[in-house]
Amino acid sequence: MADLTKEYDRGADLETLNAASLPMTSVPTPPSPGGMVSKSGVDTQHIHALNLPLAQVQAKMTGAVSALGGEPLALSTIAIQAALYHLKAEGQQVRARIALGACRALNVETTDAVTLAAAIELLHNASLVHDDLQDRDPERRGQKTVWSKYGDNTAICVGDLLLSCSYGMLAQYRDASVLGALVALMHTRTAQAVRGQNADLVFQNKTLPDLNIYKQIVIAKSGALLSLPLELALIAGGHSASCKTALKAAQAFSMGYQIIDDLDDYQSDQLRATAKVLNVLQVLNGANSILTAQAQARQLAREHLLESMGLADTLPMGSGSLLVQIAKKLLARLE
Template identity: 45%
Template sequence: MNTSTDITHQAVERLMLDLIWVAMKPEHGDIPATVKAAQYHLEAGGQRVRAKLALHACQSLGISSADAVCIAAAAELLHNASLVHDDLQDDEKRRRGVPTVWSAFGKDVAICTGDILLSAAYGALSGVSNPQVIPLLLRRVHERTAMVIQGQCSELSAKDCAVTELSHYESIVIGKSGALLSLPIELAFIAAGRDEWTRSIQEAAHAFGVGYQMVDDLEDLQNDTDKKNLNIVIVFQTSGDGQHAHKLAQKFALQYLNRAIQLAEGLPDETGALLCEFALVLGKRLKTR
């Protein structure tokens, strides 16, 4: 990574933390538990895939570094808000090698932490320099957040009513994962005044999201089985393809990733190049299983 890119990524990290601290100023010298928990979660790391997608798309479209940082921070904050709430609902005790927020700080604090991360995403977009696009950016964030919530609700329902069809699995995953993978690139295009590419961006990101989730499912099968979580291998097993469930999951994962590459390559100004790279890496990981 070159120096300028490294500085930009550092600016994203700084902005995310600043938005939490500024919004929740400590009273009487005491740091609120929610601030501690949010900082704890963000500093635990992660790949920052959504921030990277946003920064790459913004750079490809000629958007200023300052605006790119705001967009990247918004996308990453939304994703992390969803993780905090997901861990609570899924009873996950560890993430990124450390205790999850609810496990470390309690369930009540985890709810508030997810909420402040979500709220901070809107705050990040207030820093975009062109006031004419801010309403459009806010609207898109709301739309994609609603998709995530719907996807999460559908997944929770699936614990009581088994998913047996690939199309049902796909619709849940697109809501839970695809929406927030598409969003950072969508926001970059909105900021550049090129929102007509939304459908193409969604198709590429959604295909990547489904492929990514299938790879993750293959690696987390035992944990998902124990907790009755949605998993593509279990979907195939439940539908009567138990003997070939693993091979089918690998086959479809690779198909979705290849589809993502094909679609991302069709995006203008090489804005989909990083998505292609991520899909290629996942495909190689899948083939070495």
């Protein structure tokens, strides 16, 4: 599984979207002349418009890892140091933003919303550490990746540590009546993401046989952890019946996003010295020219993003509005 100086994490990376710039409404806010725009085309002028408690999320994450120190052997703290090093480069915390925005729309108390967001971000960062190791990516977010700075074995331990911390964080959720459902859901989505990453690794240095296999891999490794913020918020807000819709919306979004990223990265993917990476043009270019394949890919991305928007817009109390806004920004790139 992987995210968004690397900013792109194969199949799971959205950090370049700067999602906090988007208002919690189904109407997009136009960029101002002085606004900053990320490489994904998302205006970042109003990045703090929602006043989401992201600083609290970051503090809970680093606090959870720091609290694990104090063992008698100094060497046993290396994984903790490496985990804090990784978390120091915060990224854009897109999944936390989606969770916090949905929780706010659903009237979930801030304390619980921060807990859910921190759990999701810890889980996501665990996947990034392992993904960087498997892909041998030397940098992420403008600094060395954990494996390139501390070694492979420490990176494995750090990923495991952050994964464990994510469940420990979720255990802090205050409503015991839904805690079991939250834990079960996080386990299910984590397992799906792991299966997707494993399938991606299986097809390294191989040509994907068809578009259906590509879709299965993307939906598993990316859609699962994009759906989780919405689903956890819906359960917490008493709208668990809408989780299926949230999952479908996130899966469709993950397909649209991944295809656009594939289009952007096709040339660099071809030049990679390491194993062949997942790219939709591997499939579409089989019986077509590259120009035809690119046109087909753009149309597929458009269809999936429109599907995602339609589904997210039906989620209760505007809880899917942020996902709608991100999808709209991505659609604009296809014009």
